[in-house]
Amino acid sequence: MRELTYLRPDDAAAAVAAVSGDPEARFLAGGTNLVDHLKLGVARPGTLVDVSRLPMDAVEEVGDLPGPLGTGLRIGANVRNSDLAADRRVRERFPVVARALLSGASGQIRNQATTGGNLLQRTRCVYFQDVTTPCNKREPGTGCSARGGHARYNAVLGASEECVTVHPSDLAVALAAVDATVVVLGPDGERRVPVADLHRLPGDRPQDDTTLRHGELITAVELPDSPGARRSGYYKARDRASYAFALVSVAAALDLAEDGTVREARIAWGGVAHKPWRATRAEEELRGRVPDEEAVRAAVRVELEAAETDDQTAYKTTLVEGATVLVLDRLRQGGPR
Amino acid sequence: MDAELTLTVDGRRRTVTVDTRTTLLDALRERLDVTSPKKGCDHGQCGTCTVLLDGRRHLTCLALAVAHDGAEIVTAAGLGEDGALHPVQQAFLDHDGLQCGYCTPGQVCSAVGALDEAARGCPSHVTPDLGEDVEARTLSDEEIRERMSGNLCRCGAYAGILAAVRESAEAQA
Amino acid sequence: MSPQTPQVEVDPVRVVPSEMGRSLERADGVEKVTGRARYAIEQAPSDALHAWLVTSTVARGRVTAVDHSQALAHPGVVAVLDHTTAPRLEESDNAELVILQDAEVGYRGQIVALVLAETSEAAREGAALVGVTYAERPHEAELREDNAVHRPESVNPDLPTDTEEGDVDAALAAAEVVVEETYRTAYESNNPLEPHAVVARWEPDAEGPVLTLHDSTQGVHGVATALAPLLGLEPEQVRVTASYVGGGFGSKGEPHSHEVAAALAARAVPGRWVRLAVTRQQMFAMTGYRTATISKIRLGAHADGVLTAIEHHALEQTSRIREYAEQTATPTRMMYAAPHRRTTHRLARLDVTVPSWMRAPGEMPGMFAHEVAMDDLAIAAGVDPVELRLRNEPETDPETGLPWNDRRLVECLERGAEGFGWSERPSEAGARLDGEWWVGTGVASATYPMMRQPGNQARITALPDGCYAVSIGAVDIGTGARTVLAQIAADALGCPVTTIDLEIADTTLPSATVAGGSSGTSSWGTAIVAAAQQFRADHGPSPDPGVSTTASAAEHRAAQTHAMHSFGAVFAEARVHRLTGEVRVPRLHGVYSVGRVINPRTARSQLLGGLVMGLSAALLEESWRDPRFGHFVTQDLATYHVATHADVQDLRADWLEEDDQLATPMGSRGIGEIGIVGTSAAVLNAVRHAVGIPLRQIPVTPDQLVGALPGS
Numbered sequence A: 001m002r003e004l005t006y007l008r009p010d011d012a013a014a015a016v017a018a019v020s021g022d023p024e025a026r027f028l029a030g031g032t033n034l035v036d037h038l039k040l041g042v043a044r045p046g047t048l049v050d051v052s053r054l055p056m057d058a059v060e061e062v063g064d065l066p067g068p069l070g071t072g073l074r075i076g077a078n079v080r081n082s083d084l085a086a087d088r089r090v091r092e093r094f095p096v097v098a099r100a101l102l103s104g105a106s107g108q109i110r111n112q113a114t115t116g117g118n119l120l121q122r123t124r125c126v127y128f129q130d131v132t133t134p135c136n137k138r139e140p141g142t143g144c145s146a147r148g149g150h151a152r153y154n155a156v157l158g159a160s161e162e163c164v165t166v167h168p169s170d171l172a173v174a175l176a177a178v179d180a181t182v183v184v185l186g187p188d189g190e191r192r193v194p195v196a197d198l199h200r201l202p203g204d205r206p207q208d209d210t211t212l213r214h215g216e217l218i219t220a221v222e223l224p225d226s227p228g229a230r231r232s233g234y235y236k237a238r239d240r241a242s243y244a245f246a247l248v249s250v251a252a253a254l255d256l257a258e259d260g261t262v263r264e265a266r267i268a269w270g271g272v273a274h275k276p277w278r279a280t281r282a283e284e285e286l287r288g289r290v291p292d293e294e295a296v297r298a299a300v301r302v303e304l305e306a307a308e309t310d311d312q313t314a315y316k317t318t319l320v321e322g323a324t325v326l327v328l329d330r331l332r333q334g335g336p337r
Numbered sequence B: 001m002d003a004e005l006t007l008t009v010d011g012r013r014r015t016v017t018v019d020t021r022t023t024l025l026d027a028l029r030e031r032l033d034v035t036s037p038k039k040g041c042d043h044g045q046c047g048t049c050t051v052l053l054d055g056r057r058h059l060t061c062l063a064l065a066v067a068h069d070g071a072e073i074v075t076a077a078g079l080g081e082d083g084a085l086h087p088v089q090q091a092f093l094d095h096d097g098l099q100c101g102y103c104t105p106g107q108v109c110s111a112v113g114a115l116d117e118a119a120r121g122c123p124s125h126v127t128p129d130l131g132e133d134v135e136a137r138t139l140s141d142e143e144i145r146e147r148m149s150g151n152l153c154r155c156g157a158y159a160g161i162l163a164a165v166r167e168s169a170e171a172q173a
Numbered sequence C: 001m002s003p004q005t006p007q008v009e010v011d012p013v014r015v016v017p018s019e020m021g022r023s024l025e026r027a028d029g030v031e032k033v034t035g036r037a038r039y040a041i042e043q044a045p046s047d048a049l050h051a052w053l054v055t056s057t058v059a060r061g062r063v064t065a066v067d068h069s070q071a072l073a074h075p076g077v078v079a080v081l082d083h084t085t086a087p088r089l090e091e092s093d094n095a096e097l098v099i100l101q102d103a104e105v106g107y108r109g110q111i112v113a114l115v116l117a118e119t120s121e122a123a124r125e126g127a128a129l130v131g132v133t134y135a136e137r138p139h140e141a142e143l144r145e146d147n148a149v150h151r152p153e154s155v156n157p158d159l160p161t162d163t164e165e166g167d168v169d170a171a172l173a174a175a176e177v178v179v180e181e182t183y184r185t186a187y188e189s190n191n192p193l194e195p196h197a198v199v200a201r202w203e204p205d206a207e208g209p210v211l212t213l214h215d216s217t218q219g220v221h222g223v224a225t226a227l228a229p230l231l232g233l234e235p236e237q238v239r240v241t242a243s244y245v246g247g248g249f250g251s252k253g254e255p256h257s258h259e260v261a262a263a264l265a266a267r268a269v270p271g272r273w274v275r276l277a278v279t280r281q282q283m284f285a286m287t288g289y290r291t292a293t294i295s296k297i298r299l300g301a302h303a304d305g306v307l308t309a310i311e312h313h314a315l316e317q318t319s320r321i322r323e324y325a326e327q328t329a330t331p332t333r334m335m336y337a338a339p340h341r342r343t344t345h346r347l348a349r350l351d352v353t354v355p356s357w358m359r360a361p362g363e364m365p366g367m368f369a370h371e372v373a374m375d376d377l378a379i380a381a382g383v384d385p386v387e388l389r390l391r392n393e394p395e396t397d398p399e400t401g402l403p404w405n406d407r408r409l410v411e412c413l414e415r416g417a418e419g420f421g422w423s424e425r426p427s428e429a430g431a432r433l434d435g436e437w438w439v440g441t442g443v444a445s446a447t448y449p450m451m452r453q454p455g456n457q458a459r460i461t462a463l464p465d466g467c468y469a470v471s472i473g474a475v476d477i478g479t480g481a482r483t484v485l486a487q488i489a490a491d492a493l494g495c496p497v498t499t500i501d502l503e504i505a506d507t508t509l510p511s512a513t514v515a516g517g518s519s520g521t522s523s524w525g526t527a528i529v530a531a532a533q534q535f536r537a538d539h540g541p542s543p544d545p546g547v548s549t550t551a552s553a554a555e556h557r558a559a560q561t562h563a564m565h566s567f568g569a570v571f572a573e574a575r576v577h578r579l580t581g582e583v584r585v586p587r588l589h590g591v592y593s594v595g596r597v598i599n600p601r602t603a604r605s606q607l608l609g610g611l612v613m614g615l616s617a618a619l620l621e622e623s624w625r626d627p628r629f630g631h632f633v634t635q636d637l638a639t640y641h642v643a644t645h646a647d648v649q650d651l652r653a654d655w656l657e658e659d660d661q662l663a664t665p666m667g668s669r670g671i672g673e674i675g676i677v678g679t680s681a682a683v684l685n686a687v688r689h690a691v692g693i694p695l696r697q698i699p700v701t702p703d704q705l706v707g708a709l710p711g712s
Helices: A012-020 A034-040 A081-086 A088-093 A095-102 A107-112 A115-119 A170-177 A280-286 A293-306 A315-333 B024-031 B087-094 B104-119 B141-147 B158-170 C029-034 C069-073 C120-129 C168-174 C220-230 C257-268 C280-286 C330-334 C363-381 C385-391 C409-420 C481-493 C520-539 C600-619 C679-691
Strands: A005-007 A025-028 A047-050 A059-062 A072-076 A181-186 A189-194 A217-224 A232-237 A248-256 A262-270 B002-009 B012-019 B051-053 B056-058 B072-074 C008-010 C049-055 C061-067 C077-082 C111-117 C131-136 C163-165 C177-185 C197-202 C211-215 C238-241 C274-277 C293-301 C307-319 C340-350 C437-449 C457-462 C468-471 C500-503 C548-553 C565-577 C583-593 C650-655
Touching: A012 A025, A012 A047, A012 A181, A012 A217, A059 A088, A072 A088, A081 A088, A081 A095, A081 A107, A081 A115, A088 A095, A095 A170, A095 A232, A095 A248, A107 B056, A107 B104, A115 A170, A115 A217, A170 A232, A170 A248, A170 A262, A232 A315, A248 A315, A262 A280, A262 A315, A280 A293, A293 A315, B012 B024, B024 C120, B051 B104, B056 B104, B087 B104, B087 B158, B087 C029, B104 B141, B104 B158, B104 C029, B141 B158, B158 C600, C008 C520, C049 C120, C049 C257, C049 C280, C061 C077, C061 C111, C069 C077, C069 C120, C077 C120, C077 C257, C111 C120, C111 C257, C168 C293, C168 C307, C168 C340, C177 C363, C197 C257, C211 C220, C211 C257, C220 C238, C220 C257, C257 C274, C257 C280, C293 C363, C307 C363, C330 C340, C330 C363, C363 C385, C363 C437, C363 C679, C385 C409, C385 C437, C409 C437, C409 C565, C409 C583, C409 C650, C437 C583, C437 C679, C457 C520, C468 C481, C468 C520, C481 C500, C481 C520, C520 C548, C565 C600, C565 C679, C583 C600, C583 C679, C600 C650, C600 C679
Parallel strands: A005 A047, A025 A047, B002 B072, C008 C548, C049 C274, C211 C238, C307 C340, C468 C500, C583 C650
Antiparallel strands: A059 A072, A072 A217, A181 A189, A181 A217, A232 A248, A248 A262, B002 B012, B051 B056, B051 B072, C049 C111, C061 C131, C077 C111, C163 C340, C177 C293, C197 C211, C197 C274, C293 C307, C437 C565, C457 C468, C457 C548, C565 C583
16 A cells, blocks of 8 residues: 545545546545555555545435436435435335345445445456456556456456456446436536446456546436336345355336336346446337246347357356346336335 | 544544554554454455444444544444443353354444344345335344344354344344 | 472373353353454554565566565665575475575465564555566466376375275176266365464563464464474474464464564564564465365165265375375265275375365365265165165274274264154255245265374462362364363362363463364363372362472373264255255254263354354355466455355254263363364255256355256
């Protein structure tokens, strides 16, 4: 860990100015991933700009969001994962978000981790986290050790020669399924980025997890109400029953017509790509159909036509298919959120 | 770069000079000789360093001390009143929810925090219905296990810990 | 010092239980639930220097240069030691411990330098700034069937490498039922929750010990005995304490290189305390692990499942720099009856860190293989798995021909089957789908040898008011020794446990062997009994305060005339999700025959802990070595999964009432390891029964299952 300059500006604009003016500066919020990386040597910033005490810690009703209803929730970037998951409005109107949060990390970490920070956590690829091995994401141009190595967590969709890792956030997958938007403050003011466009595929720049520019700060996440969001759910398949990253995960929001056919299905997958993967082809396949097991399997297989697997990752296509069946079946049956 | 900060630890106000790189855990253990929170992994993967920070269970290994100036910290050594054991600690002894003892202070703090979360109605991953009210008194075994899963015990004292936390939960008003 | 009689050797006689058998609360429980118990690193004074290890980033080669300049320029860094600047060690054939003496690198993660600094932050960064360059040589780090060809002289601890009896090939050719399969276990890392750590001080001119170590170890005297000759000292010049130890599971059973590093660091700054904490990641490289194993097993049987031939070839790996041969096939030698038998062990010698003891070395992977093979035989012969084991029960030890001390496996199996509801089990696999879950049950036998180590002494000293100091350098790594030894001492002296003041965990006390091999309580307890009985002979029922007796127990003669083992039976229920292949184990029950249980509370915890670790091995644990680099890349507790609370459901451990006087004067045998033995096999057998897939390796994870499930 390099020697650190620690700053705690009083407002978001000052924090943005502090980071954007210094290429070696980084924002610090809950710290659950950044402090980890400081110790590992994965991150070696010279300055930390602490945004954890900025007043971005409320969940508020808003009425001017895009989407069919216009209403929704605006979640401050500093709202802790545990508080967001416990929020009654989130539990009722966006159960997929609460479920995704509760499936992540541990009680302690959820008390500590923030909404913004959760989205910006970095891959848990073992080579990314081990500074003694080559990794294009950590050190561009050195190579990708995950290819041909410990690969069972690797991506099966949208990977590049340079990087085959996956994004670890559960929350991001849920947000992708409810068409959330991220509010970003930069040196030139505020902009809005759909969550689906926040993270990127690795391409030839695996070092960039997101489309944010250096110094841009997530200040809030907006969740637009929709009928599907109320009928939404999450399933995380993992080795361990708790406190483990996903092998694959599925977030889905289902809007059903009265005859049980799909008006709109929104499906996002975690653990399969460098970003939350919106299964838009599968969604299209399901429109107008009863989402029974057979239909869901068929739809998922259309989406997975683009999948590329190896010996260690071939299971992921089967697993994501099974988990998607599981989630949609539960949503179709209704019942408890 | 050094920084001076004030922490309230187990009811005592303490001033400490830290490196800006010092974690809250190292500030406690190495600079204040508060060794009740243990270091098991130093990366947020085991839970042994759990304390109650401003009333909530919190890891101290993934927190920079300098970012927590003014915080109130309660460790397992400060949970009980007037030198007595906290009821959760007594329950751990009664059910032998420990062996080597290294994860135990973190387990105890986590249990206290988890029961408080349940009392505040917070759901968990295994809560059957997010619309339902959660209360500590009626937590199922599955709920307790899930809520305590951020604290690894390599000795495998989970059965005793479960019994201890369940007894503590049932004793809640 | 109190007046002492010279040490004598005593043949102890049976102790009448009074305190033994009581479920006393842990003697150190309050210290542990409050966190006031101080573990090794917490003994460091505030001005101790912080040591941080620099480890090799190549698997094989030579260090060509070590640049200290950037590290020394970092504020707070005091010194950098490397192979050119570290104090010299005496010669030793234990290459694992001889560090910083030459430029050779034998494995990735080997200590190549260390940094001393005023704070841990400076030490960590200093270590990152040490510039080490290497001349790398080609390495081999992958265990395969075709490179496991080295025949060790013996296997751990000093057992025959190969055994053969009868004509296995002929028996197999004639057998009505044959099983011939390969079974695999993964690399596992012990991962006690307390990382290895040492606080050391070197005082060359001191009247007392030259080197003092507050260590996290399973045996204080073992550390002193191993380190002293390396450092050119007598064992008495090395004082080692281990007041509290946060688990070991074998990884703290022998000293590893970090303990030598701490001693060298202390020697470099005489008079100053040095604290050295191994990081979790470094533990995977330098504190031992269980080798992966490949067991090639052939079983021949009559149509009714009665075995005629058993063959077990164990293929595993060791480190090229120091040999360790896991005794994987040894339980196969004594477990079941069969006239024709053969076992072998072969090793791949790799450029990797040194494997070592992990809870039930040999028995854990070996019984996994053998007990899953028995499931294969049960299926092939169409015999119920419990019944199959009953049919193959040997009357005497098949390996030695000796009578058993007290083999009660049949009772364990029968009692376990009844409690578990085994009779309701459908004989067909893949027969029960409950909602989204395939459900199955499995069984496995467990065994572990009973061992009483020579080399233990205890001292009894009369205190005022009818109390006694009982002193022995034993260590409580979480087993409950602190509680149980006091119970033994009380009964041996014929007084209440409240009168016993037990002193342990310090080399200044009478010498004790390691807390390992399930031998601690047997070995230390027998020495305490010997000392107590001699004390009474010397000083009578009302001794004057201050009188003292030190004694050791005579040789364990019954171990020459009887095959001494403990046994158990493990029953598991497994559920496999039909869509995701995720596995849950709702029930895991063990019934054990382990001699007298001295403290049911602490004993149950140890047995349950073994079950948890066996479950964890079955479903989760794998140190995944990347052969390209030579090290384990799953090197933390997020990527090396051990069982969480949520993975563990209904656990039970019961035992038979026993008093095994052939084993110890307490009637006890030892319980630390048997809980993990057979457990992984029971779990895998249950998974196999749930889904009807012939699985033969652990851990079994969703990726192996999801595409192979019925209906997928």
